[in-house]
Amino acid sequence: MPREEDWTAPPLNVDEFVTVAGRVADTLTEMSARTVIVTGVSADHWPEPSEQTIAIMGAPVDTGPAPIGVTFECDSAVIAIQVDPRTSPWELAARLAGEIVDHAATEWWGEPYPPCPRHNRHPLRLVPGSDALYWACPHQLDRNLATVLNGPA
Numbered sequence: 001m002p003r004e005e006d007w008t009a010p011p012l013n014v015d016e017f018v019t020v021a022g023r024v025a026d027t028l029t030e031m032s033a034r035t036v037i038v039t040g041v042s043a044d045h046w047p048e049p050s051e052q053t054i055a056i057m058g059a060p061v062d063t064g065p066a067p068i069g070v071t072f073e074c075d076s077a078v079i080a081i082q083v084d085p086r087t088s089p090w091e092l093a094a095r096l097a098g099e100i101v102d103h104a105a106t107e108w109w110g111e112p113y114p115p116c117p118r119h120n121r122h123p124l125r126l127v128p129g130s131d132a133l134y135w136a137c138p139h140q141l142d143r144n145l146a147t148v149l150n151g152p153a
């Protein structure tokens with residue numbers, strides 16, 4: 001198990017989660033007939049063990065920061081995702097987008113999501129470019145159709 005010191009980047013906070021989740025939701029909404037909104041972002045806390053538990057089990061093992069929960073609503077579907085905050089904004093965006101796209105694939109099977117505006121029959125792909133994370137047609141990966149995040153990865 002990685003120790004705290006092994007992580008180079010500090011954990012993202014709730015505000016950063018809100019920003020990244022909002023960008024994922026906004027770009028998905030821009031590119032399809034479906035509206036995606038962020039309905040909740042909340043940091044959990046590991047429960048504090050009682051003195052009795054510590055006496056029996058020993059001191060708690062450091063398991064790192066508690067996950068942050070993100071909830072999206074897409075049409076009538078609710079998508080709840082838990083993410084370890086020790087992640088980069090790009091990784092977070094990719095994780096959240098991936099979960100929503102996976103959900104779409106089971107909920108609206110057969111429908112490309114998010115649909116390619118040029119071909120309409122296949123979904124777009126999230127591309128980590130040199131200065132932006134963006135949605136692109138899988139046949140033209142270098143053409144940015146909607147920027148999710150700017151800046152270094």
Ligand SMILES: [Zn+2]
Nearest residue numbers: 116118119137
């Ligand atoms: Zn295409």
